[in-house]
Amino acid sequence: MKNTIISVVGPTAIGKTKLAIKIAQHFNTEIISADSRQFFKEMRIGTAVPTKEELQAAKHHFIQNKSIITPYSVGDFEKEGLACIAKLHKKHSIVVLVGGSGLYVDAIIKGFDTFPKVAPEIREKLNNTLINDGISPLQEQLKLLDPKYYAVVDTENPHRVIRALEVCIGSSKPYSSFITDKKENRPFNVITVGLTADREIIYDRINKRVDIMLQEGLLEEVKSLESKKHLNALNTVGYKELFNYLNGEWTLEFAISEIKKNTRRFAKRQQTWFKKNEDTLWLDFNYDWKVFLNTLEKQVKEKTI
Structure with a gap:
């Protein structure tokens, strides 16, 4: 039991x-x-x-x-x-x-x-965007690359937005496709x-x-x-x-x-x-x-x- x-x-x-x-x-x-x-x-x-x-x-x-x-x-x-x-x-x-x-x-x-491995330079580039331009352009990019995940993720959380984006970019597939x-x-x-x-x-x-x-x-x-x-x-x-x-x-x-x-x-x-x-x-x-x-x-x- x-x-x-x-x-x-x-x-x-x-x-x-x-x-x-x-x-x-x-x-x-x-x-x-x-x-x-x-x-x-x-x-x-x-x-x-x-x-x-x-x-x-x-x-x-x-x-x-x-x-x-x-x-x-x-x-x-x-x-x-x-x-x-x-x-x-x-x-x-x-x-x-x-x-x-x-x-x-x-x-x-x-x-x-299970998510694919992603080149570290992708995250580094995304982190630089966050530092220099804020989270807004990252949010817009995620909305474009993976609208399905964008609808449910906490878009105010930069860690989660960047994690999804690095998978989208590194795999050329939506982050949500791996869920x-x-x-x-x-x-x-x-x-x-x-x-x-x-x-x-x-x-x-x-x-x-x-x-x-x-x-x-x-x-x-x-x-x-x-x-x-x-x-x-x-x-x-x-x-x-x-x-x-x-x-x-x-x-x-x-x-x-x-x-x-x-x-x-x-x-x-x-x-x-x-x-x-x-x-x-x-x-x-x-x-x-x-x-x-x-x-x-x-x-x-x-x-x-």
Whole structure:
């Protein structure tokens, strides 16, 4: 009989943490976070790390366990995450996986696709373009060479844009053509639960979350990290916009509006990514817990029989 992973996915600010905790408490188990930004201990407010009360409500792993100065890749997370899950499955038949970073969720659930080797000078040239001209021309190039991947990737993340472009250029094929639905043979079953809502509701929740972050001291957090703004971990929504404000390039009002806009765009890409999985059990964010729990327990029973 295989163990089970219950994976909770969905766009940012939809309520994934709250649902994951409810599931973990019901099955008396623990949570693996697959949020690529919540790994970093220096980035608490801007990444919406679970509160102390939430962390106490259910044990979490991979929350603020790394420093932004330490390189950490999705491959590193796959290795460490699978090892942690194997350890947890020795005492819990069910483990909860939660996060909005599709690539990191897939690393645990599916494993990685095989990509061709690329000449290092291609990446060097792309990195020079980023330094000299910014990310915009790279985004446009990716949109031209691989519109399919452009529609789902976080286009504000230069590392991912450059990675896709170097494969497109080096192989003369779209990056997305190397992505398959073939899964690694994992030693566990998977039940994926996706939280969703009408677009207007998601956008309103995002806007309110940004306002709350600012009230909690996001600007002060960003100021404390300004000397490290060149690090890849900080080239992300909520931080890069406020760095532009601190540099005198933008007004604070405009920087805040850009955070909200870029987060809304990110949420749209998250939804596109997660909707690719036809096996996902979709749940309205305003769900009835008892009704959902009945459905979930049936799913668990079907998977483990």
